[in-house]
Amino acid sequence: MPLLEKPELVRKLRNFRKHVISNNGEIGIKQRGIDMNLNNACNLRCKHCFTNSPKGERAKERLSDEVISRIADEAHELGIFEWDLQGGELLLQPDKLFDSIKAIGTDRFYMYLTTNGYFMTEEIAITLRDLGINRVSVSIDSIHPKEHDEFRGRKNSWEKAIKALEIVQKVGLTPYLNITVGHYNATSDDVRALFQLSKDKKYTTLVNVATPSGMWNQVDDVMVDDDDKAHLIELRKEFKNVIRNLWNPFDPKREAVMGCNTVNRLYITPLGDVLPCPYVHIKIGNVYEASLREISENAFRIRQFRENSKLCLAGEDKEFFKNYMNFPGTSIFNPKDAFEIFSNDDVLPEGAIKLPVLND
Amino acid sequence: MSQSMQKYIDAFEKALGIEKMNIGVSLAYNSLPEWDSLGHMALVSEIEEAFAVQFSTEEVIEFSDFKKGLEILGLKGQNF
Numbered sequence: 001m002p003l004l005e006k007p008e009l010v011r012k013l014r015n016f017r018k019h020v021i022s023n024n025g026e027i028g029i030k031q032r033g034i035d036m037n038l039n040n041a042c043n044l045r046c047k048h049c050f051t052n053s054p055k056g057e058r059a060k061e062r063l064s065d066e067v068i069s070r071i072a073d074e075a076h077e078l079g080i081f082e083w084d085l086q087g088g089e090l091l092l093q094p095d096k097l098f099d100s101i102k103a104i105g106t107d108r109f110y111m112y113l114t115t116n117g118y119f120m121t122e123e124i125a126i127t128l129r130d131l132g133i134n135r136v137s138v139s140i141d142s143i144h145p146k147e148h149d150e151f152r153g154r155k156n157s158w159e160k161a162i163k164a165l166e167i168v169q170k171v172g173l174t175p176y177l178n179i180t181v182g183h184y185n186a187t188s189d190d191v192r193a194l195f196q197l198s199k200d201k202k203y204t205t206l207v208n209v210a211t212p213s214g215m216w217n218q219v220d221d222v223m224v225d226d227d228d229k230a231h232l233i234e235l236r237k238e239f240k241n242v243i244r245n246l247w248n249p250f251d252p253k254r255e256a257v258m259g260c261n262t263v264n265r266l267y268i269t270p271l272g273d274v275l276p277c278p279y280v281h282i283k284i285g286n287v288y289e290a291s292l293r294e295i296s297e298n299a300f301r302i303r304q305f306r307e308n309s310k311l312c313l314a315g316e317d318k319e320f321f322k323n324y325m326n327f328p329g330t331s332i333f334n335p336k337d338a339f340e341i342f343s344n345d346d347v348l349p350e351g352a353i354k355l356p357v358l359n360d
Numbered sequence: 361m362s363q364s365m366q367k368y369i370d371a372f373e374k375a376l377g378i379e380k381m382n383i384g385v386s387l388a389y390n391s392l393p394e395w396d397s398l399g400h401m402a403l404v405s406e407i408e409e410a411f412a413v414q415f416s417t418e419e420v421i422e423f424s425d426f427k428k429g430l431e432i433l434g435l436k437g438q439n440f
Contacts, residue, residue: 002389002390003389003397004389004400004420004421004422004423004424005421007417007418007421009397010420010421011417011419013397013398013400013401014401014404014420016401017398017401017402017405021405034399174390174396185416202392202393203393204393204396239395240377240378240393241392241394249398249399249402250398250401250402250405252374252375252376252377252402253377253388254377346375
């Protein structure tokens, strides 16, 4: 079901744009997305995995479809318009993935699947499309197959990823080539070549900056520096098909930064824990204990999540990392409690934040 | 080329950040990465501002290609 056949989604997208424009181009406390880790099992062993899949953490846990359905209703009510299904690798168990997609009610959301592409087939892609998925994002780490395969810990993973993008494009899904960019590769010819490949193939490039979390917990030298960031902005202008979640997608000059998306895009683990984003392993609530509205309103009481940050807190803000992420052993399954690590001076009183209900 | 057509093409150029030479009747939603879901919202807003009109949600959905946009604007009294 293409975007233009989803009227509720169009309405929410328009509201989001109106909000960003009226808020001086900043995202503020307007929420936009759900990043849902349905299941953490994975067939690859990626060096940078932020969910610790290579360690096999919580590989059997999964949210029930009933809970997913309730979360979707709550997200819709908050005006949330996009939903990223991720893992682990969800195509390890495609039938379970399909059931979860049905539980969401895809006609209300811009739906996407983030996958390593290894198990993608045309039959699966068609089913995803027919269930209302709009886009499939496939992560690629290098233009060189050998380097990608080494990074991912499995032979032929590059070839499968490239093939997956071709398949999803062929069946009419929107293909996204995801690239993780850190200080180790930001200005490299390799990253530039990947950008070029994506443009030549008419894909969209999504840049995720490397973060010191998960398998790279406390490895802060992967974080991009000012020169790397400036280089990414140059690539954004040059290639035009490149996005980052904190860039303002409505700026035709491709310069403006909308702000870090913490709490604007909620990350939900298979245990139901809610984190402000996939990479900040700080718990702000649990879907079994509170509604998304309650969790979000509580989390926005925290100054660091409420105030606009032009830096990605997890991947660019070294002060934030040093003060709130630099702990051994934290992970998406062992997050720090938000209300234990932020000082009282940084937290507004209970009830101070009220998010609007969905309206036109 | 009429002034209205020039304004219409300018809206595409400004909202989607694409070259004028790529703007024409073959252009459709999702036919290039720039005209994706968020690009679509930017484009609608740019056209609304340029022509001082409002698209309904139904019209936002119907606006699936270059020609369809002209039809919608035609129904709002614009001549091309």
